[in-house]
Amino acid sequence: MKLHDFTMAPNPRRVRMFLAEKGIEITIVPVDLSQHEQMNDSYVAINPRRAVPALELDDGRVLTESVAICRYLEELHPDPPLFGRDAWDRAVVEMWHRRVELEGLQAVADGVRNSSEFFKGRAIAGPVDFEQIPALAERGRQRTALFKAMLDEQLADNEFVAGAHFTVADIAALVTCDFAKVLKMRVGDDTPALKRWYDAVSRRPSATA
Amino acid sequence: MKLHDFTMAPNPRRVRMFLAEKGIEITIVPVDLSQHEQMNDSYVAINPRRAVPALELDDGRVLTESVAICRYLEELHPDPPLFGRDAWDRAVVEMWHRRVELEGLQAVADGVRNSSEFFKGRAIAGPVDFEQIPALAERGRQRTALFKAMLDEQLADNEFVAGAHFTVADIAALVTCDFAKVLKMRVGDDTPALKRWYDAVSRRPSATA
Numbered sequence A, B: 001m002k003l004h005d006f007t008m009a010p011n012p013r014r015v016r017m018f019l020a021e022k023g024i025e026i027t028i029v030p031v032d033l034s035q036h037e038q039m040n041d042s043y044v045a046i047n048p049r050r051a052v053p054a055l056e057l058d059d060g061r062v063l064t065e066s067v068a069i070c071r072y073l074e075e076l077h078p079d080p081p082l083f084g085r086d087a088w089d090r091a092v093v094e095m096w097h098r099r100v101e102l103e104g105l106q107a108v109a110d111g112v113r114n115s116s117e118f119f120k121g122r123a124i125a126g127p128v129d130f131e132q133i134p135a136l137a138e139r140g141r142q143r144t145a146l147f148k149a150m151l152d153e154q155l156a157d158n159e160f161v162a163g164a165h166f167t168v169a170d171i172a173a174l175v176t177c178d179f180a181k182v183l184k185m186r187v188g189d190d191t192p193a194l195k196r197w198y199d200a201v202s203r204r205p206s207a208t209a
Helices: A010-022 A041-046 A066-076 A087-113 A134-157 A168-183 A192-202 B010-022 B041-046 B066-076 B087-113 B134-157 B168-183 B192-202
Strands: A002-005 A027-030 A054-056 A062-064 B002-005 B027-030 B054-056 B062-064
Touching (some): A010 A087, A010 A168, A062 A066, A062 B087, A087 A168, A087 B062, A134 A168, A134 B134, A168 A192, B002 B010, B010 B087, B010 B168, B062 B066, B087 B134, B134 B192
Parallel strands (some): A002 A027
Antiparallel strands (some): B002 B054, B054 B062
């Protein structure tokens, strides 16, 4: 198995961190998005959606979408469980994972991709170019602040985002908080529970994977 | 178990259709979003995110996020499997489900919520109001057209969205195609494979749930 990856992008980082938490070693194939290598014919043959990450199996099958890749790896390597431990816990993990993605990661991505010079004309990842929408960048910033407040409230009563155990929801949330640094929106003392969690999760060895 | 529901909204429809495919009967509690009942104190006590659907268990626990609810129901009622049949199939279903959500449902929602009179000042579901962004509505329409072309290509070679079996990805895709009628973007003969699938899936008894 090979993971097509770009170190600086948030979604592949979710998969690398997931692999590190599981202790899975895998071949990494860098795709340099800063050089638009995802548009090269050789990569488009692997993933026509022109995005990373992509998991390539030894028989040539390809899986894209970070969470689909993580779920597949969870089935092959169930321990430690990162999608929950029983039916209810798995549902709660899914709920929080989606809140983090829809209210956090999406908001930060709206902010970054619609404002930074690098994404000019490329406001959406994928095969088709879209112009930036400045009002969407501003909305992304506002929603990022709301997201941090929501997590702060949840983490005041819970050690991790989805409860008592470290899960994919924590991975998505850490990646979101670090991605928000591009917007100069760092986790600070105004959200003390989020800060406590952020410092702890940032110290995990997987955080630098 | 009770499902807090609003008939006309796309996300609760995903859960109702899932329940119908499984043959699960459940108490439905209507929350009239057209009257902003999701903002009433009694509903906010159930779901502080002020959105439907929400699944309320007999012991008072509440689960939100449509897909979290469906995953929980899949664990309680595994047959017929709607999230895939083995590790690889489940990963492929997840991949296509996410493509439908991120490239389809999100695009249509951007188009509808940022243009229709009803959503003025309410461009994002949830506790905080956001103004509409007309450029985002237009981008949503463009992405909806791309989404339909992507599905048409996939359905030229596959009976269902994620392959040989009907799954949650088909539910999300049907709901997305019907939601796009609000944008007057109907499935037509310009996407023949999508049309073949759309007509077939629309005839399932669950489609009117």
